[in-house]
Amino acid sequence: MARSSEKIIYLQPDAPAKPAMGAPCNGCGLCCLAEPCPLGMWVSRRRSGACKALQWNASAQQYRCGMVVDPGSVLGWKRPWAVALIARLARRWIAAGMGCDADWQAQPPRD
Numbered sequence: 001m002a003r004s005s006e007k008i009i010y011l012q013p014d015a016p017a018k019p020a021m022g023a024p025c026n027g028c029g030l031c032c033l034a035e036p037c038p039l040g041m042w043v044s045r046r047r048s049g050a051c052k053a054l055q056w057n058a059s060a061q062q063y064r065c066g067m068v069v070d071p072g073s074v075l076g077w078k079r080p081w082a083v084a085l086i087a088r089l090a091r092r093w094i095a096a097g098m099g100c101d102a103d104w105q106a107q108p109p110r111d
Contacts, residue, residue: 009033009050011106014061018106022099027062029054031102039067039093043074065094 011029018028031037032054036044040051053066053074066074067090072083095101 007034009106012056012061012063014058015056015063016061018102018104019100021101021103025096025100027057027060027064028106029056029063030104030106031100032063032065034102034104037094039090040065043067065090065096068094068096 009030011033016026016028018030019026032040032051034050035048036046036051036053040053041047044050044052046052051065055064055066055069056062057064057069068087071086071090072078075086077083077086091097
């Protein structure tokens with residue numbers, strides 16, 4: 001059983017390992033699977049659990065924020081100008097390119 005400070009999160013087996021704090025995002029997905037960021041809270045309509053906008057890219061073997069790569073599919077929006085605008089705003093809101101700020105460490109499952 002997980003202690004109160006532990007959380008069980010299921011990652012894709014091919015997901016990259018979490019980068020060091022401050023290192024560029026590599027799409028490990030740990031942060032967004034643990035809890036949504038403020039933008040993810042708005043999109044997911046919840047404060048805990050995995051973010052609804054998180055998408056697994058099997059060909060790149062990375063998780064990506066759907067609000068950045070394809071906000072139209074997340075929100076159901078069709079107008080290209082609105083989708084482009086929200087994608088640009090989402091990059092800023094999630095601080096894309098600023099480095100990893102997830103202070104968690106992934107552990108392999110215990111038998």
